Amino acid sequence: MDSIMKRNKGSALVYVVWGYIIWSLVPVIIAVIYSFNDGRSRTVWQGFSLRWWFTDPYASVFYNPETRNAIINSLILAFVTLLVVTPLGITLAIGSQRIRGRGSNVVQGLTSAPLITPEIVVGAALLITFTRLFTAVPLGFAAQLLGNVTFSLASVVVIVRARLVSIGPSFEEAARDLGATSWQALRYVLLPMLWPSVMASLVVVFATVIDDFVITSFLSSGVNSETVPLRIYSSVKGGATPALNALATLLVLASFTVLVIGLLGLSTWRKRHGEHGGLRAALADVTQIEG
């Protein structure tokens, strides 16, 4: 009796769950489909075409100078942020791991605070900083880079530190006992073991930066620093063509490509190094949630 009731309740919930999944994904899928619309409308279907992707030499995503400019800006910003934030985050994570006692709590609190601070607060604070205090940093690419570094640094530190905790100090100590200097132990023992967390943070940071709207927008200055999200935001308000849907689709494609590459990389790394878990563990690395 009891188990029948339980199954009944479960089966009613199945519909809620699938309903939710449909609700959360179908609008996006429709938006993607309409990027292939033959007409100028983003709402009325007029047949299939690739004109908003390639064939139209003026208005398609890849040929329109404005969208092209936005794509290039987004990619540059994301890659440069990755270059800056990854080594910085690893160093900070290792460093903060070495602090013992009461100080460690303070450091942990300080590094996780940015993770839960709303972007508008960070964006507004940085805008005021760069326009009033450090006026040497012009709004535009430089300010956007610093802003995105500030915002994404915390996630690198958190991901790498979680890995450090699970590794524990014993491997490094063993290396030291066998005669390695502390630098050698770090370089040849610890850093290689950190690799999965580095890969996970590359994926997370790339997705954060390429998707970021608020901070990048607050710190932008005109067309020169317009990224894809900014372009989307300003065009939704006007009567834009399906090229806008195509542009947004590109953004989604970009983060999924990086996600898939990262997940595959992570699970092959794990397999090769005898760590179990496969895809599921890789997913947990990236989402920071135990699956």
Next chain:
Amino acid sequence: MLFAVPFYAVACVAFGTVDPIFRDAVPQWNPLAWDFTQAQQVFTSLATGPLQGVAVRTIIYVGCAMMLCFIIGFPIAYFLVRHAGKRKLLLLVLIIVPFWVNYLMRMLAWVNLLSNDGLFTRFMKIFGINYNWLDGSPITVILGLVYGYIPFLILPLYATLERLDWRLIDAARDLGANSRQAFRLVTVPMSKAGLVAAGILIALPMFGDYYTNDLLSRSPSTEMIGNQIDFFLNASTQPQTGAVLVIALSIFLLILMLFYLRSTRQQSRQTAR
């Protein structure tokens, strides 16, 4: 450092003075000379003056959106933990997908569906519902917030419920509690810290949201505090007011953050036990 300095700068502009000729904000770098008259004006305006509507509206919208998020999100997280069985990984992946779809893309999708000749509007017309969704409708804004932030609630909820010791609930059932009693007296108290933490996790960005509102409504009648900050800092000549609003919002959110830290600590203590 990267984090503390910007906040100092905000305070300096907020508590600085206004240039009498250019009407531009002059930051006051010396904390001892801070002038609080402007800040006081804005705070009074938030409490009783013209900005009161915005403040109240923000709280109502976020409150409604949070409630809907929990009503939809909790059963889903519960199902994933208790009944998903073999499909669990597939369902989890499908629920994580929206995380990786750009927020603006998800809003754009709804702008398309809800516009005057959009699919959803046309669909609703079949049932005789003729509604201008994108014309300053509070319902649209609240549903937009729900749609935007609910993935960020479901995953932490899932993580919380996953860690629960479900044997205790089975024990309660064995001892004669009906399912509602077991839920109210065992499940909720055990997962309370996690529920609070997950709720705050989405409340924080919702309170600072301005783009959802901007994309789905664009009308002053649905403006939230984030819109005001955006306006004062980016489009007006009174960055000072914007700075004070940032501080007001930060103080409010800081209280929520402290709650968050407290409940996550409680939660880790509970699992450790």
